[in-house]
Amino acid sequence: MTDQMRPTIDIIGREEINDLEAIMSVINTDTDERLHSVHSVYDTVFTWDYEKGQRPKLDKLYEKAKKAQWNGQTDLPWETEVDQEKVVAANAVANGGFHEGIDISGTSIASWGDKEWLQFGVESQNWTLSQFMHGEQGALVCTAKIVESVPWIDAKYYAATQVVDEARHVEVFSKYLDEKLSGHYPINAHLRLLLDEIIADKRWDMTYLGMQIMVEGLALAAFGFMHQMTTEPLLKQLLRYVMSDESRHVAFGVLSLQEYYTELSAAEIRERQEFAFEAAIRMRDRFLQQEVWDRMGANPKEIVPLLMQVPERQVFQTLLFSKIVPNCKKLGLLDAADGWLRTKFTEMGAIAFEDWADTGEEYETMQVTGSEAVA
Numbered sequence: 239m240t241d242q243m244r245p246t247i248d249i250i251g252r253e254e255i256n257d258l259e260a261i262m263s264v265i266n267t268d269t270d271e272r273l274h275s276v277h278s279v280y281d282t283v284f285t286w287d288y289e290k291g292q293r294p295k296l297d298k299l300y301e302k303a304k305k306a307q308w309n310g311q312t313d314l315p316w317e318t319e320v321d322q323e324k325v326v327a328a329n330a331v332a333n334g335g336f337h338e339g340i341d342i343s344g345t346s347i348a349s350w351g352d353k354e355w356l357q358f359g360v361e362s363q364n365w366t367l368s369q370f371m372h373g374e375q376g377a378l379v380c381t382a383k384i385v386e387s388v389p390w391i392d393a394k395y396y397a398a399t400q401v402v403d404e405a406r407h408v409e410v411f412s413k414y415l416d417e418k419l420s421g422h423y424p425i426n427a428h429l430r431l432l433l434d435e436i437i438a439d440k441r442w443d444m445t446y447l448g449m450q451i452m453v454e455g456l457a458l459a460a461f462g463f464m465h466q467m468t469t470e471p472l473l474k475q476l477l478r479y480v481m482s483d484e485s486r487h488v489a490f491g492v493l494s495l496q497e498y499y500t501e502l503s504a505a506e507i508r509e510r511q512e513f514a515f516e517a518a519i520r521m522r523d524r525f526l527q528q529e530v531w532d533r534m535g536a537n538p539k540e541i542v543p544l545l546m547q548v549p550e551r552q553v554f555q556t557l558l559f560s561k562i563v564p565n566c567k568k569l570g571l572l573d574a575a576d577g578w579l580r581t582k583f584t585e586m587g588a589i590a591f592e593d594w595a596d597t598g599e600e601y602e603t604m605q606v607t608g609s610e611a612v613a
């Protein structure tokens with residue numbers, strides 16, 4: 239490690255990445271908040287160089303995106319009846335039960351029966367979809383900012399299509415929550431911290447790194463996981479459509495930063511490594527679902543440490559990084575500064591994915607075809 243790297247506590251606010259006490263002390267105390275403002279001072283950049291296709295890969299992505307638009311109101315089978323409790327129970331059966339093998343004897347949830355676990359599953363789904371929705375709004379806002387701040391015409395064109403994609407994603411998750419599920423959750427405090435930091439940074443490439451590489455890289459993995467696990471056909475199709483868009487978004491990040499990072503100094507790359515690490519930690523922290531335990535009347539500080547020891551849980555947590563780590567490697571972020579980020583991802587148990595396929599080209603095979611669209 240080079241001595242210029244900031245210490246962990248300066249980057250994520252705690253010394254130990256697994257300090258559960260510190261993680262769980264970050265909570266959203268503003269749950270009645272209606273509007274949330276983040277101040278940002280940055281340059282809006284005009285370019286007078288309108289020559290289309292100077293960056294052929296971005297141009298190709300833009301042409302693809304124009305043809306891949308879908309309508310969230312009419313292209314999904316909203317008439318599908320969803321009995322949330324039934325779905326939650328069926329998902330639990332299909333995926334090995336609620337308890338995930340936790341030994342809960344002697345805890346405040348030791349007396350929970352089927353009813354409580356079912357309710358927990360319902361709340362957990364409400365929470366998960368709510369956080370997806372909030373994250374999608376983060377993507378909407380960040381990408382609009384990229385339209386303004388990126389200096390390349392091909393990137394402005396492409397980002398404009400992504401803005402429409404993200405509006406549609408917020409719309410479909412919100413509609414699904416309202417019409418098919420049973421309640422919203424406010425934004426998770428770890429997720430809000432991250433979105434605030436991304437949007438407050440004035441450097442245009444940091445918006446890409448925070449959103450397209452980190453948040454959307456994780457979303458692509460999480461949506462894929464849920465798409466595979468869910469037994470509910472409407473949600474399955476919704477996720478499939480959203481994933482086809484997300485794969486383009488992550489490719490947009492990889493292709494743009496790959497070019498830009500070649501111009502950066504070692505010190506500048508180091509700042510990007512630190513930002514990637516911070517984002518990874520915030521996203522991992524949010525998956526503890528503290529608010530769900532709270533709402534169920536259980537003490538998260540008692541339950542979460544048990545949950546963390548379950549092997550399936552650990553596998554899930556690390557799988558979330560299966561897109562991020564190869565993309566960071568492709569961008570040169572893993573190995574710069576004597577492999578500082580590699581060490582961090584190793585501590586987080588996520589380094590095993592480094593040689594998985596990066597997401598620069600994956601979108602080509604992720605598009606929804608005509609036959610799938612009507613399936």
Ligand SMILES: [Fe+2]
Binds near residue numbers: 407
């Ligand atoms: Fe999205």
Ligand SMILES: [Fe+2]
Binds near residue numbers: 377483487
């Ligand atoms: Fe996206």
